[in-house]
Amino acid sequence: MRLHRNLVYTTIDSLHAIFNEGEYADKVVARALKKDKRWGSSDRKFVAETIYDIVRWKRLYMEIAEVKEPFDRDDLWRVFAVWAVLRGYPIPDWRQLEGTPERKIKGRFDELSKIRKYKESIPDWMDELGIKELGEELWSKEIIAQNQPAKVILRVNTLKITKEKLRAILMDQDIETEFLKDQPDALVLKERANVFLTDAFKEGFFEVQDASSQLVAPFLDVKPGMRVVDTCAGAGGKTLHLASLMENKGQLIAMDLYESKLKQLKLRAKRNSAFNIEYRIIDTTKVIKKLHEKADRVLIDAPCSGLGVLKRNPDAKWKLQPEFIDNIRKVQAEVLENYSKIVKPGGKLVYATCSILPSENQEQVKRFLTTDTGKNFTFVKDVKILASESGFDGFYMALFERKEKKES
Structure with a gap:
């Protein structure tokens, strides 16, 4: 498990666009994934998941990295270093990652994980609003759930195909799906995949739409x-x-x-x-x-x-x-x-x-x-x-x- 320089550079550029230029994460990720035609699915997966991960845990990582907005590139590298250490990646000997304080990062993570607004990485006002409207206990459970990456759910277009037929077509392309109890039109992907590239999507057999x-x-x-x-x-x-x-x-x-x-x-x-x-x-x-x-x-x-x-x-x-x-x-x-x-x-x-x-x-x-x-x-x-x-x-x-x- 090692870090590849071109994937990490793309991640840093993408974080700059999201945090400093106010671009939407989904648009930035879509653009990043088109950057290099030679990338395989695991490369694209790394880029997409790392960007979303750092966006999701931005406040926690900023606090551990001791950086403040607006971020310069050194700050973004420090935030990335926090992510890499906490994810268990060996830190390579690149100039930008020199002197990464691994023990200090782990210690700060343990310390900050006791405080919800850092642990769940949310602004103060959002934490206060959640408590006010839902109560401490329910808000705590809800924000933990909201920080889990979303599953990919398809809604079968019954004007064109049945759920069973679509499932079989996707299975032929190594995309495994499961039925969802009490949801007659839903298929849940077992693993994330870019379903928009499939012929089944181009032919209008499904839309991506959350179960709720x-x-x-x-x-x-x-x-x-x-x-x-x-x-x-x-x-x-x-x-x-x-x-x-x-x-x-x-x-x-x-x-x-x-x-x-x-x-x-x-x-x-x-x-x-x-x-x-x-x-x-x-x-x-x-x-x-x-x-x-x-x-x-x-x-x-x-x-x-x-x-x-x-x-x-x-x-x-x-x-x-x-x-x-x-x-x-x-x-x-x-x-x-x-x-x-x-x-x-x-x-x-x-x-x-x-x-x-x-x-x-x-x-x-x-x-x-x-x-x-x-x-x-x-x-x-x-x-x-x-x-x-x-x-x-x-x-x-x-x-x-x-x-x-x-x-x-």
């Missing part, structure tokens, strides 16, 4: 032939799931504020052979008003803090700010108030977030039900998914039914 996220579309209880609106569609993971549950029958309207996201969704829909989707950019309030009381089902997959998906977005720990969470709560309240009006009497509404904070979830639901719009709805049930209990992303979803109008 795959529960949202079925919760809406759609049927073929309905008119369904996904109000915050984004790049459309849940929209595509709805299309397959509707068997391409009926009308599925995908809406978003950003045209660029809907363009991505169009490409994905084409690959998935999802043909019942219409695209609408929310550029004025008229777009929503035109649909008032017109839809059988409405999904509000609301913008949120993303504190349920730190597993797959570890850099969000450092990008998120407390002010953002205060603002996003206001946005959630407005979105719930405005977009719920699209549901017709007797129709159903789902409000969902990928957050674990009650202030973005149960409290939003409670507040909504006291508003003039919310009084037209009956709360049916909600589901809270915690990473510490499920092993997957943290998620929340609430189901409402719009009351029938009283005959005058």
